[in-house]
Amino acid sequence: MKRDKIIEMEQVSFKYEKEWVVERVDLTIEQGQFLGLVGPNGSGKSTLIKLMLGINKPDRGAVKLFGQSIKNFNQWQEIGFVSQKANSFNSGFPATVLEVVKTGLVSRIGTFKFFNRKHKEKAIEALKTVEMEEYANSNIGELSGGQQQRVFIARALVSDPSLLILDEPTVGVDAKHVTAFYDLLRKLNQEKGISLLMVTHDIGTITEHATHVVCMNKTVHFHGASEEYKEFDNEDLNRLYGHSVQQLTHNHEHEVSQ
Numbered sequence: 001m002k003r004d005k006i007i008e009m010e011q012v013s014f015k016y017e018k019e020w021v022v023e024r025v026d027l028t029i030e031q032g033q034f035l036g037l038v039g040p041n042g043s044g045k046s047t048l049i050k051l052m053l054g055i056n057k058p059d060r061g062a063v064k065l066f067g068q069s070i071k072n073f074n075q076w077q078e079i080g081f082v083s084q085k086a087n088s089f090n091s092g093f094p095a096t097v098l099e100v101v102k103t104g105l106v107s108r109i110g111t112f113k114f115f116n117r118k119h120k121e122k123a124i125e126a127l128k129t130v131e132m133e134e135y136a137n138s139n140i141g142e143l144s145g146g147q148q149q150r151v152f153i154a155r156a157l158v159s160d161p162s163l164l165i166l167d168e169p170t171v172g173v174d175a176k177h178v179t180a181f182y183d184l185l186r187k188l189n190q191e192k193g194i195s196l197l198m199v200t201h202d203i204g205t206i207t208e209h210a211t212h213v214v215c216m217n218k219t220v221h222f223h224g225a226s227e228e229y230k231e232f233d234n235e236d237l238n239r240l241y242g243h244s245v246q247q248l249t250h251n252h253e254h255e256v257s258q
Ligand SMILES: Nc1ncnc2c1ncn2[C@@H]1O[C@H](COP(=O)(O)OP(=O)(O)OP(=O)(O)O)[C@@H](O)[C@H]1O
Pocket: 016, 017, 021, 039, 040, 041, 042, 043, 044, 045, 046, 047, 048
């Protein structure tokens, strides 16, 4: 079966200042995939995500979303994004869980329109998906990092996206909740048919869950099935990156903790 391409990057290069941070990236993501994006610190992963979201504009090359040039793309409700810092609200932040989730509807209803009952129902439905509906009226700052992370996934899901992009979502999530977090991602991918792109340093875990892995260090050094990636030993990985990548091994013993 031919799958739809949801993200296409062709020879994309980008620099903030003088040095290229992303260089000649060719990358296609197809509908239904759960893709893990890995690479050393400072290798351009977050920058690549920002290029996909139109936050950064490529200096060279082209980005297409859902078959359309990003320059003309306006279906932003199709893409949900959960950023790295999403789960760091302090306890005094004055918003309930429900209010936070409803802000995810802004791209659909426009900034200055009012929320109605239907929007509230959508928000509750999204909270049910992440199993957080009982916290709807709690203050967001009172929740643990892992619970806040689920709320931010609900916020990203409320506009019914086809693609969910997550930038290091397990940072700040208790180790014992990480398994439940991956169970949630599997449900979104396999039952709800949402494509996932997740930036992570946790190679050992991502290769167990993602269908595909992309390894980058400015450019893409590997893109393939997780099973294929798991076969690499340290020597293969070093060759892929052109230098020592101890922290990128899929062997848990060698992982550098974040
Ligand atoms: N706004 C910015 N202005 C200038 N340089 C930046 C900016 N954001 C990132 N950089 C630089 O671009 C390079 C790539 O950064 P980026 O955050 O994309 O990497 P990353 O792979 O996501 O890193 P990490 O794994 O540490 O989060 C780094 O050298 C970083 O210092």
